[in-house]
Amino acid sequence: xxxxxxxxxxxxxxxxxxxxxxxxxxxxxxxxxxxxxxxxxxxxxxxxxxxxxxxxxxxxxxxxxxxxxxxxxxxxxxxxxxxxxxxxxxxxxxxxxxxxxxxxxxxxxxxxxxxxxxxxxxxxxxxxxxxxxxxxxxxxxxxxxxxxxxxxxxxxxxxxxxxxxxxxxxxxxxxxxxxxxxxxxxxxxxxxxxxxxxxxxxxxxxxxxxxxxxxxxxxxxxxxxxxxxxxxxxxxxxxxxxxxxxxxxxxxxxxxxxxxxxxxxxxxxxxxxxxxxxxxxxxxxxxxxxxxxxxxxx
Numbered sequence: 001x002x003x004x005x006x007x008x009x010x011x012x013x014x015x016x017x018x019x020x021x022x023x024x025x026x027x028x029x030x031x032x033x034x035x036x037x038x039x040x041x042x043x044x045x046x047x048x049x050x051x052x053x054x055x056x057x058x059x060x061x062x063x064x065x066x067x068x069x070x071x072x073x074x075x076x077x078x079x080x081x082x083x084x085x086x087x088x089x090x091x092x093x094x095x096x097x098x099x100x101x102x103x104x105x106x107x108x109x110x111x112x113x114x115x116x117x118x119x120x121x122x123x124x125x126x127x128x129x130x131x132x133x134x135x136x137x138x139x140x141x142x143x144x145x146x147x148x149x150x151x152x153x154x155x156x157x158x159x160x161x162x163x164x165x166x167x168x169x170x171x172x173x174x175x176x177x178x179x180x181x182x183x184x185x186x187x188x189x190x191x192x193x194x195x196x197x198x199x200x201x202x203x204x205x206x207x208x209x210x211x212x213x214x215x216x217x218x219x220x221x222x223x224x225x226x227x228x229x230x231x232x233x234x235x236x237x238x239x240x241x242x243x244x245x246x247x248x249x250x251x252x253x254x255x256x257x258x259x260x261x262x263x264x265x266x267x268x269x270x271x272x273x274x275x276x277x278x279x280x281x282x283x284x285x286x287x288x289x290x291x292x293x294x295x296x297x298x
Contacts (some may be wrong), residue, residue: 017034
């Protein structure tokens with residue numbers, strides 16, 4: 001039987017995003033990294049003080065991913081930049097789909113070996129077409145294609161042992177999460193359906209896996225987080241006061257705080273009154289522990 005929780009929800013800091021995404025916990029300085037895709041910036045929020053630092057970028061900014069050398073990888077429309085947060089210096093890291101000006105990077109996450117998985121998608125202001133691709137990037141190597149034909153690639157996460165990879169398509173008529181066997185040496189098995197979300201549940205957006213191996217996904221347009229067991233059973237729903245949660249990350253001292261990025265764009269004229277927390281960084285604690293984040297191995 002599916003359990004439903006209505007936890008207390010805390011707003012962290014004062015920053016408000018148009019399209020908040022890419023929640024990523026940084027244990028070293030107890031901050032939460034995230035992006036505003038349409039605001040074209042990376043944000044870092046100190047969870048103690050609520051202070052938020054921002055870095056502006058020239059293009060829509062799909063994700064941020066810390067690397068083991070102290071820099072951050074930042075997704076842009078035609079590739080990935082490397083940002084040094086200490087100095088603000090940035091450099092080109094890897095081009096992606098430079099021959100197609102109508103796509104941008106979207107969700108990203110690292111496997112247990114520190115390789116980056118990142119999806120690309122059609123710019124929605126132009127149209128929605130299934131031209132999205134899921135790539136894997138190791139070090140300074142070229143991008144290796146893992147899947148194609150996606151509308152909005154999302155939900156990238158790994159089982160605790162790294163032996164299963166998950167990814168999703170957030171498109172309104174697809175709402176599908178897949179999984180595949182994932183060998184530490186790099187081999188990826190054939191993808192298979194994991195869960196298909198009913199329309200009333202929402203669309204599968206950003207995701208994370210907890211210490212028990214359950215797959216958590218932010219249900220965009222669903223007002224909630226969903227937790228699925230490794231067998232694909234929906235066993236927990238966490239209600240939220242925002243319609244469009246976009247990604248979650250486990251953090252805090254014991255990895256039991258769930259940080260959630262949210263979206264304020266496209267909610268209608270009444271949203272400032274009915275959803276005052278839309279676009280803000282939120283936090284809930286339901287007593288479930290997550291996994292430590294993995295940095296990109298530069």
